[in-house]
Amino acid sequence: MTIWILIKSLIIGGLVGFSVSAGAARMYHIPKTQGMGAFRTLGELNACQGDPASHFSFGLGVFFNAWANTVAGGALTGDVGHRVIPNWSAAIVLLKGKDPEKTLHNPKKMAITGAIVGALVVAFLNVTASSIPTSLQEVASEVLVPAADWFLNPVMPAIFWLAAIDGGRRTGIYGTLFGGLAHLVMGNAVPGLVLGILIGKGVDDTGWSRMSKIIITAIVLLFIFSGFFRGFDIELLQSLNITVPNWLEDLHQIFGYEVE
Amino acid sequence: MGNQSSNGELANKDFWYADWSFPIFTTLLASGIFAGTHMYYVHGTGVFNEISILAMLRVGMEGGGYGAAAAFGASFLFARILEGSLVGILDIGGSMMTGIGIGLPALILAAGFTLPLTSFPVALITGALLGLAIGLIIITIRKYTIGQGGSSFGADILMGAGNQAGRFFGPLIIVSACAASIPIGIGSILGALIFYGMNKPIIGGAILGAMLLGYFFPIT
Numbered sequence: 375m376t377i378w379i380l381i382k383s384l385i386i387g388g389l390v391g392f393s394v395s396a397g398a399a400r401m402y403h404i405p406k407t408q409g410m411g412a413f414r415t416l417g418e419l420n421a422c423q424g425d426p427a428s429h430f431s432f433g434l435g436v437f438f439n440a441w442a443n444t445v446a447g448g449a450l451t452g453d454v455g456h457r458v459i460p461n462w463s464a465a466i467v468l469l470k471g472k473d474p475e476k477t478l479h480n481p482k483k484m485a486i487t488g489a490i491v492g493a494l495v496v497a498f499l500n501v502t503a504s505s506i507p508t509s510l511q512e513v514a515s516e517v518l519v520p521a522a523d524w525f526l527n528p529v530m531p532a533i534f535w536l537a538a539i540d541g542g543r544r545t546g547i548y549g550t551l552f553g554g555l556a557h558l559v560m561g562n563a564v565p566g567l568v569l570g571i572l573i574g575k576g577v578d579d580t581g582w583s584r585m586s587k588i589i590i591t592a593i594v595l596l597f598i599f600s601g602f603f604r605g606f607d608i609e610l611l612q613s614l615n616i617t618v619p620n621w622l623e624d625l626h627q628i629f630g631y632e633v634e
Numbered sequence: 635m636g637n638q639s640s641n642g643e644l645a646n647k648d649f650w651y652a653d654w655s656f657p658i659f660t661t662l663l664a665s666g667i668f669a670g671t672h673m674y675y676v677h678g679t680g681v682f683n684e685i686s687i688l689a690m691l692r693v694g695m696e697g698g699g700y701g702a703a704a705a706f707g708a709s710f711l712f713a714r715i716l717e718g719s720l721v722g723i724l725d726i727g728g729s730m731m732t733g734i735g736i737g738l739p740a741l742i743l744a745a746g747f748t749l750p751l752t753s754f755p756v757a758l759i760t761g762a763l764l765g766l767a768i769g770l771i772i773i774t775i776r777k778y779t780i781g782q783g784g785s786s787f788g789a790d791i792l793m794g795a796g797n798q799a800g801r802f803f804g805p806l807i808i809v810s811a812c813a814a815s816i817p818i819g820i821g822s823i824l825g826a827l828i829f830y831g832m833n834k835p836i837i838g839g840a841i842l843g844a845m846l847l848g849y850f851f852p853i854t
Contacts, residue, residue, distance in 0.1 A: 390667060513845050514841060565704075
């Protein structure tokens with residue numbers, strides 16, 4: 375069992391480390407090159423640029439937190455990909471050559487180093503996390519599951535709702551509209567709020583551009599389809615004391631939904 | 635070893651700098667991230683995301699429905715693809731860790747397919763194909779929009795709200811631990827205090843403290 379976790383982790387870590395580190399080096403060449411990572415990562419890499427010790431200790435600082443999260447919840451945290459792997463790869467390539475232009479900014483060197491760093495980091499985290507006794511994991515899930523349920527509802531909807539309202543008039547309007555509808559139709563407001571923020575901000579920044587129109591069409595279709603397949607239309611009619619027309623019942627039956 | 639002195643020339647030709655090679659990098663990354671979610675699905679560890687976002691997927695895995703995880707992850711992915719091609723940096727947190735690692739697995743599981751998450755090779759291939767698609771979409775959008783700037787489609791707001799919501803998870807864990815049993819609650823409080831004292835997010839300490847005391851005083 376553990377040997378499989380080790381092997382899989384080495385492969386996964388190698389893949390992730392390779393591409394994350396190459397993407398990080400490519401970030402130094404935007405806009406000519408498409409990079410991947412995060413502006414946050416770029417800023418942090420710049421903050422300790424050129425000094426291997428700073429890169430290493432920065433990565434180490436978040437590594438312990440990542441370790442705690444992996445042991446506790448099986449989650450490697452975003453820090454592993456955003457901070458630990460890029461910064462440790464940077465530290466190693468900078469040890470070999472002091473000039474960041476030729477090392478940290480070089481996707482090839484970063485990718486190869488990153489693959490090794492990633493494989494070791496991911497393997498270490500997963501193997502140590504999987505070796506803890508099952509009784510401990512039971513305690514972890516005993517604590518985590520209720521917290522996760524509360525988190526999903528009502529904490530996340532409330533926070534995203536406030537973010538939509540604070541994001542501007544348009545995100546507030548679309549967020550409230552789609553968020554409310556999403557809770558009615560899908561049972562959780564977050565998807566609707568996210569979509570409301572997406573379309574609200576898109577229209578704020580680019581107007582009713584072609585992209586905005588495509589997005590709003592997709593959102594409307596999403597609501598129509600998920601409403602239909604969850605039988606929301608039937609429930610709506612029934613709760614308003616309106617008789618459900620036969621053709622609608624038949625339509626639902628085609629897709630396997632039984633109308634009571 | 636390429637000569638980097640003429641970067642402008644290389645940008646169009648050299649594999650490591652070219653646009654055409656970008657989908658290869660997204661393919662590899664998505665393959666790894668998706669397989670990481672497979673690891674969690676099968677072995678209980680290895681997902682590349684925060685515990686708070688993983689919690690959404692977990693709710694689905696325990697029978698509570700994948701809707702929230704799927705919608706959150708997929709729309710985050712969508713926003714980040716648009717933004718990434720416009721600004722030149724694809725945010726791997728939203729697109730890969732949340733989109734590929736949480737949203738798309740939730741969609742796939744919600745649709746009733748479990749093989750991509752139970753089999754390691756299938757997970758690698760599924761992730762690779764999804765990553766390839768993302769890379770190709772970005773390069774295509776980039777062809778038409780390069781230099782136009784534009785909108786982040788609210789990705790910054792989503793990230794802010796995601797981080798804000800994530801902060802709630804620490805206190806929720808302590809409350810949940812206190813409801814589980816008295817020793818676990820005490821452990822969780824002490825763990826959170828220690829982590830807070832060390833300027834670390836309290837969530838890690840809260841869980842570790844709860845587990846430590848839970849080891850000596852198991853829930854009966």
